[in-house]
Amino acid sequence: MLYGAPTHRLEEYMKMTSRVLEIDGQYLYIPGCMIVSFGDATTHTSEMHLVRVVQGVNLGKLHDVHTIYKEVVHDMIGVEEAMTRLEVLIKAKLLYPAWCCVIMFGLSSAFVAPFAFGGRWIDMPIAFLLGCVVGFLQLIVAPRSDVYTNVFEITAAVFVSFAGRAFGSINRDLFCFAAVTQGALALILPGYIILCGALELQSKNIVAGAVRMFYAVIYSLFLSLGITLGAAVYGWMDHNATSDTTCPTALSPWYRFIFVPAFTLGLALINQAKPRQLPPMIFIAGGGYVVSYFANKHFSEASEVASAIGALVIGILGNLYSRIGHGLAFAAMLPAIFVMVPSGLAAQGSLVAGITTADEILSNKSVTTTVSGTVTATVTATSTATATSALSSTASIWGVGISMIEVSIGIVVGLFMATLVVYPFGKKRSGLFTF
Structure with missing residues (x-):
């Protein structure tokens, strides 16, 4: 755990x-x-x-724990030696220090913006700066303050949304608000939490799955609220603020296949993966993304189908790596799943839908009229348009959570099918240490 x-x-x-x-x-x-x-x-x-x-999540230590578990289950070492090795492992320091992970956080945010959210070269430095700020808040500030940990998601989303809209408003064609904001927040999305919840529900572990799913949806609402607040505050300060939720232009799709391995490398280092674990992680993530990208061309209206197909490839490659190369399938597949989640969300465009709500908040002005020249009455509009506006605001706030559930369910289906393909009869001597 x-x-x-x-x-x-x-x-x-x-x-x-x-x-x-x-x-x-x-x-x-x-x-x-x-x-x-x-x-x-x-x-x-x-x-x-x-x-x-x-x-x-610590992919390096997880691999070591699995090695100890496997040696005990196969009667290669005794319990006393295993306990000693576990104690040494728990006391061991992190492979990469926090300041290095903050830099990797920024680089990963810069790399994910082009291939997942349509960013361009000029957007990458801004995404890097905002990603470093989010990484600093998560890895350095939050662990030192229990009070701040409770509001980390909202404060990070408010800052990124405010700064992203500020950069996007400098020149509508210079910086892309959507790519910068979504890229900086991609690493704190609760995709892994929802994935674990969906896997637990699929495995008939109803209590754990339902609790984790509900928490992940509420977490998504925190992020959506933070994006809305940040965009609304800047819109209140600048009446000419951008409201574009898409980028005017995008890089060639072939550049995506350069940024995906770079993003996977950054994710693996942030999660303390060992150097020898990196090649299979990058290969599996690249293979899954290529299949998901081309599947999305045919199933553009159902991104969960493309996610399921991509996850099927990821699961087959990861389980074959475990069966043939005797590696840890779960650790090898986890960065690839982190690549799938922002890609699936980008296909639905729900992460920055809160900017619509922010514009509606600022445009909801009361109408002042004068009655008989002396009495001033404030009339609040209650027309059908206002009701429709409220419904769309609610839909945009819930959109992130619903979209993440749809994408994660697609990923879960693909992973279970892959496990069935590679291990149709399970494993006799040890548990399936995989998705």
Whole structure:
């Protein structure tokens, strides 16, 4: 849980380990916590433990943990040696320091803007600066302040939206508001949370899946509210602010196949991947994106179908890497999934829909009339147009969460189909450490 194992497989891992170690154990996983019960058949008693941990992602340490788990399950090492190695692993420092990850955060934001959100060369430096600010807030400021952690998403979205609209308003054809804003926020999208929730629901883990799904939707609403507030504040200051949600021009589609490996590399380094893990991660992410890109040409009205096809390729490549190369499939596929989520959202254009709501907030002016020359009355418009405006505002706020659920469900279907293709009968001696 600490290093980002696939949560819908955790109970399976523990049952398999208990079987190998000949322990009578029962396990129940809920988000951020696992309840463990050890039974004793001779005394008819049981011992219960509550393991709580803040879930994170560390691809390098996750690979090491999986190696230890695999060696224990296959009787290659004993429990005492495994515990010693785990203690050393937990105390080990991060592979890349926080300041390096902040720079990678900015570079990844710059690389994702062109291939996912239609950005151009001139938009990349702005996306890099805003991405560095978001990375600094997430990796350095938030861990040091519990109070700020609670409002990180909103403050980051407000700042990025405000600054992005400010740059986009300098010259309508110079900077692209949509590409800059979405690129800077792409790395804090709750796509991984929704993906885990959908995987848990698909695995019939209803409690954990429903809790995680609901949290991810509320998280998406926080981001949407932040984008709306930032755009509205700048629109209040500048009446000539841009309202374009698309870029006037875009780079050649062939440049996308350069930026996808660069973005995958940045994501892997941010999530502490080891150098030897990088080649398969980049290859799998590139293969999945190429298939998803061309599938989206044929299924432009149903982005979840293109996501499912891309995820099927990612899952097959990742599971073949695990089966043939004996690597960790989950860690190899995770950066590729992070590439799929912003691409799917960009196909639906829901992330910057909040700017429409911001314009409606500023244009909702009361009408002042004079009655009999002495009485001033403020008349609030209640026409059908106003009702339609309110409905569209609500739809734009909910749009991010709904779009992310649609994309994630498509990805989940593709991943489960890929696992079925490569492992039609499962694995006998160890749990499926994969999606």
